[in-house]
Amino acid sequence: MTSIAISKPALGENAWLRFAVRRGGRLLVSVWVLLTAAFGMIHLIPGDPVRAALGPTASAQVVGARRAALGLDDPLWQQYFHYLGNLFSGKLGVSMSSGLPVSQIISERLPATLEIAVYSFLLALAVAIPVGAGMAVLTRGGRHRHAELAFTSASVVLAAIPEFLIAVGLVFVFGVTLGWAPVAGRTGPESYLLPVLALALGPAAVLARIVRVEMLTVLRADYIRTARAKRLPARLVYLRHALPNALTATLTLGGLLLSALVAGTVLVENVFAWPGLGSTIVQSILAKDYPVVQGIVLVYGLGVLLVNLAVDVALALLDPRSTIRES
Structure with a gap:
């Protein structure tokens, strides 16, 4: 009696490609949500970060100049796209306390x-x-x-x-x-x-x-x-x-x-x-x-x-x- 072994068909390249596309798409959407949430954090947290960084004794002119330098007086949509552009160019901003680049602080x-x-x-x-x-x-x-x-x-x-x-x-x-x-x-x-x-x-x-x-x-x-x-x-x-x-x-x-x-x-x-x-x-x-x-x-x-x-x-x-x- 001859036995016949039946093997299950292997998954083709198309299945792996669909898997990669689905996972990649989910990752991109998740990254976009994360970036948007991180951007909104500064605007949702109560208080003025510039005033907190400069201290209560800083004059209104100094605070206003600092806000303008950071782009915080621009429209929200403009700040958002400026924020995304900086991220894609590898710029995470500058610490308000130490003046060091955020990327340097994180890398250390x-x-x-x-x-x-x-x-x-x-x-x-x-x-x-x-x-x-x-x-x-x-x-x-x-x-x-x-x-x-x-x-x-x-x-x-x-x-x-x-x-x-x-x-x-x-x-x-x-x-x-x-x-x-x-x-x-x-x-x-x-x-x-x-x-x-x-x-x-x-x-x-x-x-x-x-x-x-x-x-x-x-x-x-x-x-x-x-x-x-x-x-x-x-x-x-x-x-x-x-x-x-x-x-x-x-x-x-x-x-x-x-x-x-x-x-x-x-x-x-x-x-x-x-x-x-x-x-x-x-x-x-x-x-x-x-x-x-x-x-x-x-x-x-x-x-x-x-x-x-x-x-x-x-x-x-x-x-x-x-x-x-x-x-």
Whole structure:
């Protein structure tokens, strides 16, 4: 008897092209909305940023001259197109407090923020994937109920605590009480420990729960039963067959958590006096330095959009049929 293998047709180039066009179109619309919202921020926030920058003792003539130099007396539509033109030419404006270009301020502070965000994300993955998968193997089939209850309770509590409260607790315990790590500044490798932990603990707890649920679903699948029936080593069943199929949802949520991590740096940086964008934007808001606030908001927004795009592309590569057809 001759067996005939029927393979599913591969996705053609047209499907990938449509996927790229749709994703690119959504990205452009999202970027336009972000730019428009950042522009409107200066006009919606109460108060006069020029008066705030020059101080209450500045004369009306000086304030008026400064407003004219910044183009704030022009019609709103003219300011909008001037703003877009400057952005496309790489100009983000000048800080009202320091007089430095906003692009220079962002380029000096961005690396510090990216470092703790990326390190926290990698730490969350490194903890969540083995812990979640291990708990799924340990508690599958209703076994070890006490371990399941302890894991669920701990993960829920950690996920519910805001990052800045975790940061304050870490400062008190490991910085002030035990003196194991510095509590302020970016002074060396040891100064990364507490900020990274403060950002990573909550996302690690969420991801570990997702990994466990997805792993339990995969372990009940027919192909896992088949692999066990072939008496494959347990390590091979779990690592080669089960774990890769359980990570699709984890990748999706992981991308969203990376976006949240970047936003979470705002509060954590202020707890640890970390010289990044988070502490800079808070200082700029207090000083009403709106060009700097505007530029940092753009950076955060573009970062979130690019992370979401990267997640969509990664999912399309891992599971092209369902992802491209649903998009």
